[in-house]
Amino acid sequence: MAALFVALVHYPVADRNGRIVTSAITSLDLHDIARSARTYGAAAFFVVHPVPDQREFAARVLDHWKTGNGRQFDSRRQEALELVRVVTNLDEAIVEAQRMAGARPLIVYTSARADGGIGYAEMRERLERADSAPVMLLFGTGFGMAPAMLERADFALAPVLGPGEYNHLSVRAAAGIILDRLRGH
Amino acid sequence: MAALFVALVHYPVADRNGRIVTSAITSLDLHDIARSARTYGAAAFFVVHPVPDQREFAARVLDHWKTGNGRQFDSRRQEALELVRVVTNLDEAIVEAQRMAGARPLIVYTSARADGGIGYAEMRERLERADSAPVMLLFGTGFGMAPAMLERADFALAPVLGPGEYNHLSVRAAAGIILDRLRGH
Numbered sequence: 630m631a632a633l634f635v636a637l638v639h640y641p642v643a644d645r646n647g648r649i650v651t652s653a654i655t656s657l658d659l660h661d662i663a664r665s666a667r668t669y670g671a672a673a674f675f676v677v678h679p680v681p682d683q684r685e686f687a688a689r690v691l692d693h694w695k696t697g698n699g700r701q702f703d704s705r706r707q708e709a710l711e712l713v714r715v716v717t718n719l720d721e722a723i724v725e726a727q728r729m730a731g732a733r734p735l736i737v738y739t740s741a742r743a744d745g746g747i748g749y750a751e752m753r754e755r756l757e758r759a760d761s762a763p764v765m766l767l768f769g770t771g772f773g774m775a776p777a778m779l780e781r782a783d784f785a786l787a788p789v790l791g792p793g794e795y796n797h798l799s800v801r802a803a804a805g806i807i808l809d810r811l812r813g814h
Numbered sequence: 815m816a817a818l819f820v821a822l823v824h825y826p827v828a829d830r831n832g833r834i835v836t837s838a839i840t841s842l843d844l845h846d847i848a849r850s851a852r853t854y855g856a857a858a859f860f861v862v863h864p865v866p867d868q869r870e871f872a873a874r875v876l877d878h879w880k881t882g883n884g885r886q887f888d889s890r891r892q893e894a895l896e897l898v899r900v901v902t903n904l905d906e907a908i909v910e911a912q913r914m915a916g917a918r919p920l921i922v923y924t925s926a927r928a929d930g931g932i933g934y935a936e937m938r939e940r941l942e943r944a945d946s947a948p949v950m951l952l953f954g955t956g957f958g959m960a961p962a963m964l965e966r967a968d969f970a971l972a973p974v975l976g977p978g979e980y981n982h983l984s985v986r987a988a989a990g991i992i993l994d995r996l997r998g999h
Contacts (some may be wrong), residue, residue, distance in 0.1 A: 630979070645888060655969055661984040668983055669976040703830060705982045782817040790999040792815070797890045798853055799846040802990030805983060806998070809991045814975040 631761035632730035633812065635677040636722050637768050639683070641775035651773040656682050656690050661801040662768070663709040669808035670762075672729055674712045675722035678732045685692075687715045719781060722765065730763035734758065737766050738782035739807055740794050742775055746785035749810040756811055771777050817915035818944035820851045820989065821860040821907050822953050824868070826960035837956040839868050846986040847953070848894040856991035857914055857948075859897040860907035872900045878922065904966060915948035922951050923967035924992055925958055926981050931970035934995040941996055948956065951996075952991050971998050 637658060640651040659676060666674040680682050694703075694710050716722045719736075726734045755761050763788070766786075767778060779785060789806050790796055798806065815993050822843060825836040844861060850939060851859040863873050879888075879895050901907045903919075911919045922937070940946050951971075952963060975981055983991065 657984075657986075661987050664984055665987045667980050668974075668978075670978055705980070709982065710981065778978055789853075789994065791993070791997050792999065793853075793855055795852050795890070795893065797849055797894065798990060799842075799849055799986065801842075801986050802850045803847050803982065805987030805991050806994045808976070808995065809974065810998075812976050813991070813995075814977065 631671045631756045632734070632763040633670065633756060634673050634675065634722070634726045634734055634763065634765040635662060635671050635768065635808070636677055636719065636765055636786040637662060637770060637800070638778065639678045639770050641777055642771035643700055643773050643775060645772050649775050652681060654687050655770070658708070658770065658801060659687060659690055659713060659800050662804045663712055664706070664728050665769050665805040665808050666712050667709040671712060671808070673711055673726065675718060675725070676713055676715045676720055677717070678715070679717055684715045686795060687713070690747070691715075691737055697811065704795065708744065726763060726765055732812070733785040734763040734765040736780050736781055737764055738785040739766060739803070742773070742783065743785040743788055744787055746753050746787040748787050749751070752784075752786060766807065768800050772776050815942045816923040816943065817857045817859050817919070817948040818855065818941060819907070819948065819950040820847060820856050820953065821859065821862055821904065821921055821950055822847060822955065822985070823844055823904070823963065824863045824955050827954050827956035827963060828958050828960060830957050834960050836864060839863055839872050840955070841956065843986060844872060844895070844898060847912060847989045848897050850993050851893070851897050852894040853999040856993070857905050858899050858911065859898045860892055860910070860954065861868055861898055862902070862904060862907055863900070864902055869900045869902070872898070876900075876975060879990045911950055914933060916971070917947055919948040920968040921951040921960065922949055923964050923970040924951060924988070925970065926927060926968040926973050926983070928973055931972040933972050937969070938996050939943070951992065953985050955985055
């Protein structure tokens with residue numbers, strides 16, 4: 630099975646008016662997406678943020694759960710948070726994923742609006758082939774990744790849809806759902 | 815298609831030591847699960863809490879987004895939060911669901927440990943049949959619903975699994991994943 634990586638992007642992302650901004654790290658994103666990443670067998674979860682203070686905030690959240698009281702409170706949470714790597718930009722994540730998996734990962738863009746993206750069955754098959762390249766799924770915060778990130782990607786995944794038109798999932802739910810579609814049993 | 819309801823249970827739930835407790839309402843649970851419920855066409859999302867102060871807290875969160883600044887900030891969020899009904903206990907949720915759907919809902923228990931629960935394909939088929947009874951999915955907060963809630967249920971759903979043993983998803987991710995398995999496209 631191909632190695633799978635998850636990356637949560639805080640820059641460049643859109644705000645509610647479509648302006649390109651840097652979003653703040655949300656503690657619960659780290660917890661929820663780490664637990665989903667662990668459940669679906671991801672090799673690492675990259676938290677991507679260009680601002681040193683924000684990366685330090687993420688490191689403090691992780692330290693709390695990796696040591697001392699947090700660890701005693703819930704060891705399963707710590708097991709998930711061990712997957713987190715806090716990095717400055719996508720290139721740093723790619724270098725680290727390549728070091729871990731032994732090959733450069735294909736970059737997969739996810740978005741609620743990625744019409745024309747490849748389907749889940751096709752992506753799942755690719756991941757299951759023994760000879761496949763590693764894959765890194767990019768998730769955007771704020772109101773979604775800047776379209777410029779699409780240019781860094783090898784593929785876009787089709788949007789997650791329900792029976793209707795509305796598909797404004799939280800990134801915490803969307804990451805879980807997409808991992809389940811690609812690796813669920 | 816059968817009417818689908820979602821209920822988030824704050825009592826009785828387990829704490830990390832398996833003691834039965836009442837958990838506090840988390841604002842982000844309301845947002846995330848409402849957005850997933852709307853995406854997958856649920857008819858209502860019941861937030862079940864026995865403590866009046868906690869129900870008032872939930873009502874304040876909803877008011878902020880239904881009126882004034884919150885609404886202007888993100889109308890799609892408001893559209894999701896319109897699904898929320900804050901109730902005291904499961905019976906109140908059942909009565910309201912019956913009033914909305916015209917028939918008493920079947921109660922479905924979800925848990926990371928519900929071994930022997932029915933499978934997702936079977937449940938999905940049931941929901942797709944035109945003559946099916948409405949269904950209410952119960953999700954637990956804290957460290958999961960008390961086993962006593964299983965006795966209130968008509969079915970338990972099989973746990974969500976990835977490729978390995980670890981399946982400690984957040985309730986926000988689990989609700990999204992289960993709705994996607996039952997109603998995703």
